[in-house]
Amino acid sequence: MTLVVALALLVGLGAGSLLLPLPYLVAAPGITVNTVGETEEGPVIEIGGAESYEHEGSLSMVTVQYAGGPQHRLNFFGVVTAWLSPTEAVLPEELLFPAGRTPEEVSERQTVQMNDSQTSATAAAFNELGMEYEAVPVVNGTVEGMPAHGEVDEGDVILAVDGEAVPTVSGNGSEEAVGSTAVVDRVGDREPGDPVELTLDRDGDTVDVEIPTTEGEDGGAAVGVLISDRMDFPVDVDITIGDIGGPSAGMMFALGIMDRLSEDGLTGGVDVAGSGTITSDGRVGGISGIPQKMVSAQRAGAEYFFVAADSCSQVSQSAAYGELEVVRVETLTEAVDALDTIRDGEGELPRCE
Known part of the structure; x- marks a missing residue:
């Protein structure tokens, strides 16, 4: 009887432990937003005070969707399921929620980063276009x-x-x-x-x-x-994308702004997605979540994926690796040159080694 009771308690405790909340996050492919397209709220990029243009093709920003966190922790089954998934990743909770910061503070910081990235993208685009x-x-x-x-x-x-x-x-x-x-x-x-x-x-x-x-x-x-x-700025640039935060859309915002202000489109009708931060002088920086973002881009029908050189090491980890043509860029000028190559159909594109 003692052995039976002990075994029952052990099994109960083991089963109960599988339901305990764990300090991990699950990163999954998120939504894709065409920066030169429209959402339910209207154009993603709207230009005021200057002629703007619409072209075929797309220049899409991609996102990662996170599950878990201090307020919604996952259990063992959720973590293991994600770990076995080819399109998801399991990450330590502190990567997104550092110790000492509340979820509200993290959200506020991501909003600030998004606003800053839009300003930097506008400056970078104007620099590239020669607009003072x-x-x-x-x-x-x-x-x-x-x-x-x-x-x-x-x-x-x-x-x-x-x-x-x-x-x-x-x-x-x-x-x-x-x-x-x-x-x-x-x-x-x-x-x-x-x-x-x-x-x-x-x-x-x-x-x-x-x-x-x-x-x-x-x-x-x-x-x-x-x-x-x-x-x-001499021209008003208004970017509307809802509740998305973080700095990773900077490069695609800059390309989208240039496309809106250019009489000739940048893509030549091709669907391009990408992820990378941007500085006002046009330097493209690396960002996390590239494996999941590539899957998002593939699902949205993108033919090319632009990635910061600093993020190249993540490319081969994606379930979409080999399904997209991945283009490595370090500056906005290099991204524009790559689009010229794609549009003209001549020359070689820079790749991740």
Whole structure:
């Protein structure tokens, strides 16, 4: 009787443990949105103040759908089922929900990243098209314990570094760094410990502050100022995609904006999807979830998938590997050149090695 009871309890405990919530996420293929198409809310990219065009073909952003998380944890069966699936992946929960951050904070951060990616995509597209815009470097805050803390205020506009005015006009064909990029480059162009003089516009008053530098995370000189660019574009670009967050659609937004502003379409009627972040100067960055995003693209009928060079290592892990023509890009210019090659049907496309 003791053995029977013990066995029953063991089986019960074992079965119960299979239903316990586990700290894992499941990543699955998500939705695909054509950036030059329309949703129920209207055009994804709408241009105001300039002629815009519609063309055949598609330039689609792709997403990953996550299940699990601190508020909706999966059980053993859900995790094992996903682990056995060729199109899904099981990930540690902290990759999306770092310790100390609430789900609400994570969601807010993803919204900010999406908004920033749209601004950067607009700037990158204008740079590629040779359209001028203004990028004014504004202080968002300072890092406590760093030299600039207490010397520079949130909202200050950085006018000059070491007495040399910060250029703010971009998109005019010049390769000169502008705005926040120029500020970072100039501050870093000295030995850690050497001082830097910043000329600031503080509520309409011009203020000069001299700040000692220290060694930053990359080994260069830094002062601990957090800055971003206040963009003034000559054309209104409105991007509407609902509740999708994160920065990974930046490259496809930039291509979509260019397609809308170009009399001749970029794709030549071909369906292209892709994923990669974008900076205002057109650098394409890597992103996670490429295996699932490739499946999303394949299911949506894409013929080509553009991937950041930094994400090439993920390509062979996808169930759609071999079903899509994968194109490696490092800059927006390279992405445009690849579209030219696809449209013309001549030349070779850069591949992931």
